[in-house]
Amino acid sequence: MLKVAVVGAGVIGLTTALEVQKKLGHRVAVTIYTSDVSPNTTGDVSAGLWTPYLLQETPETDVMRWSKVMHDYIHDLWKTGFAEEAGISLQSMIHLITDANEKLPGWGNIAFGFTELTRKQLDQLGSEHKKYYAGGFTFVSFTCEPCKLLPFLQKQFLSNGGELIMRKVYDLEEFAGKHEIVVNCAGLGAQDLLGDKQMQAIRGQVARVRAPWQFNTIMEGENYIIVNMDCVVLGGTHQENDFDLSPKDEDKRHILNGCCNLVPSLQKSEVLKHMVGLRPGRPKVRIEMERKIVNGKPMIIVHNYGHGGSGVTLCVGCAKDACQLVQEGVSTICKSKL
Template identity: 45%
Template sequence: MFNIAIVGSGVIGLSTATVIQDYLKSTAKVTIYSENVSPNTTSDVAAGLWTPYLFFDTSEDKILEWAALTHNQFLKLWKNGSASEAGVSLQFVKSVSEAPYSPFAKHIKFGEQPMMPIDIEEMSKLLKQSFQSGVTYVTVACEPIKYLPYLLEQFLKHGGTLKREKVYHLEHLSGYDLIVNCCGLGASDLNGDTQMRPVRGQVVRVKAPWQFTSVLVGNVYIIPNLSYTILGGTSQIGDCDISIRDSDTTKILHGCNTLVPSIKNAEIIQHNVGIRPGRIKVRLEKDIINVNGKQTPIIHNYGHGGCGITLSYGCAISTAILVKEALNIPHMSKL
């Protein structure tokens, strides 16, 4: 029996934990150590829309690989009857950008179509910005405040243990054959990663049950989830202030009300701030650390920036493969 410790219970830690359980079955005992758990992680603040965004210099090939695997997994949950429990929906998206059109991830989205120039001009006039391109497509969204408890339930059902503790030093996690580091932004402190780039995001959660379309126009977005509609947003690089700023709230509400006037009538439920765990590149690799004189493999899986939900399942699969290699378990089957 392999003893595996995972640090972190955001979307990355929980996805990784459940995929490792699935890959190693009864040969692994998995324990998660987590300072914060849902609903108090950054993952809970996310709007949960499948969309590759703010991933800095991570290679596009890797992003496409991980994002495609996650897209398939969300779709599988939507099809197999788990949509309500896991918080998954399939939705229409209108996305308008200041950048020229790029076909990036077009093959994963369903039915991507260019928007009419007249519609893009209208958005430019409304928000007093110069937008250059716009597309419509259908994709999946996965509401974190439902998805995280769903993953945790799966993890516990399969014999996992959750310890609500802060880990001060990875080298103190003794008694494990392997450690997986999914601590998100915590990597700056926990393992002294100087390549982290925190990105502040503020959102407003409202009740707008008539809203079935995600609208993404520059920095302004409206993303319906099953429980709430998320209005955003901000992407302030290097800013770790978790207090709600009235100036951001005003800007978000003004932008969203301008794009979809009925949002004015939506009841405000909550204001949230999350600090995205940006990094120069997503870190997904094996290393070795010394734990009480024992050379212990550690797999890092953190730094997913603005698209941790979008990459979660794909990165969990890549991590599970590295776990099997590190423990010398043959790749061919799931065991």
């Protein structure tokens, strides 16, 4: 049996490991090596809203394809009774645009009920929020909360016979001769692990509040109000190359003031906690195969990292592409052994 090592147990690592088990389970043994698991991954900070965001130059066709796969995956879990365990809710969303240059998103036909707001509706909301809205739309979509999804995925991985080893990996080449294929899903960790200078931390701070009267999600520029099962997540910030993991007072003020301007009743909400995560920013998501000879031994590395502000939205779609590369790697190894 071939041995596959996956580095990382965030949304990307776990969905990729599961996809490899699903497609190649009879031929490979999968081990995850990771410094942290949920609740200490980047995804645990996120409200898990299905919506592509902060993806820079990643081709739109890929973004659409990956997002659609995830949308179908979540919809299926929701329909088949796994919503609570996997942290999935279906809810109405409103997205307001202040920048006249911002275009309507290309993913409108994937989400349910995508509808542009009329000028009259925009002006009415604008007068309530004391802003001018250049555009906006409503849709019905999912939140898929990583703090519930990750334990759900991890449980599946382990019950499929996967092994999870908690330790930091300092060099992918250490797996040469021990695992035939290594899948790198280290997120921002790829910056140190590979010396990938294109990786960039995009700091995001949020406040989790108790506001059980809030049932719909609102996004407007940096500010958002996203409903989760046990709380409402108020955001946010996107600060490039800022590695500070402690909540900042000025960001707390920016988040609470901005969100209370959109929904004044949130002033009465109870702040449960402030949290910070570092999005794995990259000009382009990297899903690629690399072949190496290390100390005379062949080694195949499949990379799957750099998902910026959309790792939850893209994870299952990207896992399928990465798994396709693992399958190609396995075929090459099997042919070379004939």
